[in-house]
Amino acid sequence: MGRRSKDGVPRGYVPMMVGKGVEERFLVHTKLFKHPIFTGLLEMAERDQFGFAQPGVLHIPCDVEQFRSVVNATVTLALNTIFRRWGLKAQSTWNISGELCNGVAIDSTILDGDIFNPGIKCDCSYNNGTICHIDQLNFWKNYLTGSVPAFFGNFTRMQYLSVGNNALSGPIPKELGNLQRLISLGLSNNNFSGSIPPEFGNLTSIQRLYVDSSGLRGELPPTLSNLKTLSTLRLQGNSFEGPIPASFSSLNQLTELRIGDIINGSSSLEFIRDMTSLSTLVLRNCKISDAIPSNFSHYTSLQQLDLSFNNITGEVPQSLFSLSSLAYVFLGNNSLSGNLPAQKSNALMNIDLSYNQLSGTFPSWVSQRNLQLILPSGLRCLQRDFPCYRGSPNYYSFAIKCGGSNPVTASDGTVYEKDNASLSSASYFVTDLIRWAVSNVGSFTDASNSNYIITINSNFQGTLDPELFYTARLSPSSLRYYGFGLENGNYTIKLQFSEFAILDTPSWRSAGNRMFDIYIQGVQKERDFDIKRVAGGRSTQAVVKEYVAPVTNNFLEIHFFWAGKGTCCTPFNGYYGPSISAISVSPNDFNPTVSNQPLGINSKKDPKGLIAGVSTAATVLGLFVIYVTFILIQRKKRLNKQNSVLTGLDVKPYTFSYAELRAATEDFNPANVLGEGGYGQVFKGILNDGRTVAVKQLSTTSNQGKGQFLTEIATISAVQHRNLVRLHGCCVDEDKRILVYEYLENGSLDHAIFGFFAIKKMGKKNLLLGWPKRFDILLGVAKGLTYLHEESRLRIVHRDVKASNILLDADLDPKISDFGLAKLYDDKMTHMNTRVAGTIGYLAPEYALRGHLTEKADVFAFGVVALEVLSGRPNSDDSLGHETVYLLDWVWNLLENNNKLAMLDEKLESFDEEEVNRVIGVALLCTQASPSCRPTMSRVVGMLAGDVEIPYVPERPTYLLLWQYRDVTSSFAFDDTTDASIVRRANNQPSPPRGWSKGESVETGPFSSQSIESDITAEGR
Template identity: 50%
Template structure:
């Protein structure tokens, strides 16, 4: 730990003894929320000697090499060092850890080949080395790892070694995105008797997939290879219809507002809605009944349900005409009495946005029978390599309180096939020509002017010709740029809806200024007042009100950055993040389409003119929700994101007062292999961490600092700076520390709070002060912040006031070098405090909120 500059958490380093506290108790290792972490076994020598058996140092930006001293932990069973910028070669001394059962070093920055000494780890069951920088093939000594159950790597080269088949315990083999060149017909898959998961996508594999790979195989991904499917009938991977169509499995349970893309990247599925009084979170239902009229009965043994809106997306399709077949069978209603008492399942069906079935009733269409298969066939035209099928429940059919499983869309299988009679070729002929016909005024030219007129005509024609050619060139260049940007967007996996400029012009009443609800980092934000082909104002087909964010021409963010933001936002979906519905890039100013959150921003709710009257319980849940959203951005999302502009006006509240982090205009992708990002300052005074304001040193801890300020604002019911107050209270952070040192921290609470949990309030204030420590290393990661807020982890004692506050107090009383034009002034987000443009040089010390 000392080599890496880490300090042992107090929970397992009691009185200087590492093997104490949670390190030696019965707490759950897998669900322990902290890093670093150790686990000890103190049973040796009549419980007098302790040995470290588990060590985890993940996602802590640990820099350097693995110290050789690690080989002394010979009792180690579990070693996790992933998600750090560790470098150098993997020490061969790791081969001395012969008791090791699990080794995880994914997403590090090692070099060279794997050492042969890894073959000494004969007890090893799990090996995770994805994206760790290693080169070359696996060493042959890996064949000694007879107990290996899980192996994962994406930098392996060469061929699949023969000895993999001798690893008879192997259950999960993941070698995707490698450089494997292999003919699958030469691989004896029969040796992989225990294999349940096989991922070999994005390699250079060829040949025909064998009929039988493993009887226990459940999940397989061979996407992006040159492989011909054999006649495998492994139903856990896919279901084959009677017409030899392979149906890819759709067995993932979705959340209240979530989506996923299948491993083959052929289909995307999204679900919106929550089953009222749901007894479980299952949206896949099963039946073992025999289905009438079903040629392929197996297709109807499962069905996906949704309480509101269910969408399927066909991805990467060639443009042309397709036949869409949807297959249904009602089996949630087992008998007539239940059917009559609960109502009917009625929903609408849209294909490519066109209404195909209004008030579709599965059971009625099947002649009033359950367990009877029916299908619906439609034609659809794909123009942008993308197909959408939307099943939407509009609230009809259920007269009583809706019960889980007895209302909303339900579907068993679907298929999309090219129309057999149609040949289609994308062939666009563009003809651009110019026909200059010079004209002169009527009458006889004056003597001597003919040569001049001819010269003038020729000159004019030349100028017009050059101008025309230049215009054509610029037009073609613009078209190509736009086509490239659209291609980038359409290639996004799980991409959002793409709106046309004409749709959004109608929706915003031609971007009428009266519909502006605020000004964000991209420019004005409009609330939709009309949408084409709809009778309801301000609604999308599935009942959503939307906010359209228009990229202003004066914005520093161009279209390429716009596409980057779309990719970023599309990749992250969370309950506490503002949902991106779609975008538009065919207008002069690109547009983003967000969910509209009618309760506005947090700054309006706590120190604006809102009538929400937030009590303590509401404020605490808002704080906790923001923390969870940031924890997702920093530590759980597939891409690690630093927001850079966390503030009260960038937190929006939905109808249930659930907080959602907005405005990713300043978000910057953060490379986990770097300790920080050196960047121009971009943020808002009052929320800037000292290291970011002074040196442009950006890490996740800058967001943690800003969140600490937002926490204090939320509990105090005021902005971080208020020049109308007495001198000692102008700066909220300074005042909070003053009251904390006087053991009167609760005095900073909003006087409008009539009742609150004092212990909980004091804990929130302590967490906020912990988040706003001067050194980023002293601030906790957001996952720990969540644990501290919920009481799962004790809040460490805040020892001293940060030095930057002491420096403020030692200054000559100069509180005016930052103007008050932004102090506490906000508008709805879509309304904001004044923002800082990127600085060309490091500024002097900037007081938070001054």
């Protein structure tokens, strides 16, 4: 490796910016470079703090002790041409005019991966140190387009060349075969056409060849067998034609061989006979028709073996399972027969033997702890005819929220069961009720995804149920879902997808494509299915596909299969292959005759006394019919009344019965109270299907009447976003009004950031949120408000944004709650003739003083919340004894004394200073006096994300100066509808010397204060 200075910068490595669309600049360490060519650049280097290995920086290693060698003019011309073709802009001060690499080669460092990328390394040892030749080029993942130039073949002294993970196209130039000194060649993850040039057989010094997922076709050239020094060969993820050349047997130095998805032809395993140095062997879906060699004991270094999706016959040899280093074996989807090996090594912990024709009994090692084995509950399960769990039909439907940790109720009332079982590279999971199962086969290349689940942070369009798309199951190879005990007939299978990694943004995240096949009941429904392409190129577009398939033998199989198409490592390792967000299965053209419930325990009854009991049973049955008739009549009356209440709603929520909610909350047991809002108590409840919910029982004495209740129902049902609390349904029973929300297990944000409140009020340990999570919470809240203000079909002002109205789920992701105070408004409506509603301390001045309501009132409140999250202090703090300090005043005092970091919560052990500065800047901008000076929430999101510049706020808002912290609550002119208790609280409370009274939710009529209102008007409203 290169010599490093004390701060870790490699000596002799000159990073140079050639990024497209960015200011080009040298990044040079002043202690290292003393040559006149760097004079004048040192000041710029200081400004960049001697960074190195930055994206878009071209790294040119050379020795700084000597500056007399020059680059060959032909090479210089070729590089200039390459830069122009690829859109790389070279700075005029280093225009490669014979001075590209001055000096002598410093060491044998390999420019691999991200460390020196893009990078050029020269060997300046030629002609007594007067000539330099480029021996390494690294342009890995640099968003390059175009083709690989043929004159790369002129770099005959090249030893390392990487252009992988780009968007290069066209054929691979045969001239690369001239690079006979090449040791490593990386072409993976591009969009090439054609085949591997036969001239590659001339690369007789090469040790590593990567051409996986490159769009190549045609036959594998037999000339590759000349590359006897190869240690790594990756060919998977293309569309090569078979058979695999038998001459590959000469590649006996290989330690890693990956070939996959061969089209046509039939291959044997004979060519691997002498590859005894292999540690990784992947021959997946290669049309192999052969038996596994009986003696595998010579492969002592083998760690991973994947021979899945072939036609391999015979038995599994004991010698294979006895290898001491072997950890992964994938042999599924073959024609293996016979017994399982009687013994296995302790290292072998991931085994897939599904979909074969095995027989016999289980060996004792099957019960080994932590073993990942796809052979559940009986040896005949998951074999070719899949005989398990078939028999009497119990079910006619099921729905799965793939990757979801909680059930989800869709807008049509369908309940999607959770699916968060942790899968591995060879695993299988069956639900407790044996209604459905899921299996995964395969291991992600060079990456790990511990449970094969991804959580998606996007706002999905084109669906009423965006929550169905927030998680997805992944598989690197084969993902199957099974339905058990289904009544035979034709079914509608609805598959719902969302693309989460390959985004439609002008960045590296847009590179790559995900392609897989879909089979239902063994019939291919989709070939090379590409979610993003079907979504019209939009990564946030929900994709729903429906199919009709027959169910026979009470069994359904849905199979997602990666056939090696698309990309495997762009934009991420470990996120390629099949992906599915939700599945639902329902009858298509028949009326079910089964209960859709698991079978109960049947017991045989004694026939004696059966006849004697007939008359008694008939009497009881008659009385029962009368009772049921009465109950049905009463229920119909209640339903008619309920329907009249819900009439007119565009989105009709799911309705619960009062009895169901009463049972869920244990008769509204006080022990289950989660909290109390302005309109009633909130209880924790557990529904019959196992879901935990929050049940809001509206007080009969509250001010919220039928109209307000309906407004809240319509509002929450119409807006669905990952950062908004979801409404599961409601109950309208006579005078009872109940809302059923999703349950958020980590309580509210104020409990999390104001630690002593968490212990005192909730009796639970403080969450101690670190800075990364606090920043993510603020970003999530901003996205939720953006949706309410700008993206929802109904434009909504929340009116009471505060820390206690932001709830945290199991992953501490934020969700905005309490839409009871939200009001709908159209584009021309900027003033609401309604009562002022909100919480003192979060109210924007124009709203508090004049009842003037726009979305900028929420922006103001968000700014206050941001400061609370940053500082760990509530908006008014009496912890200092006799004095109550208003948060905004405290913040500005620190800023004016150049002590902004003092506002950080002392509980934070570390923080990102750049993010902290963004939060402070956004908070100050959001709390400006004039609404027109505050940003929209969409701009707030951009500012927090670092995509939008944050304007400087030079001085504290004048409303802070003019109010002088008098007790403004005592001057409120309440209207007649205001709760008298609130008036007494406001008028009788002693005037705090600074700030408003903390945290009281109020509803007030418009009030005025000439000095303050004139100030707001003067500032531009």
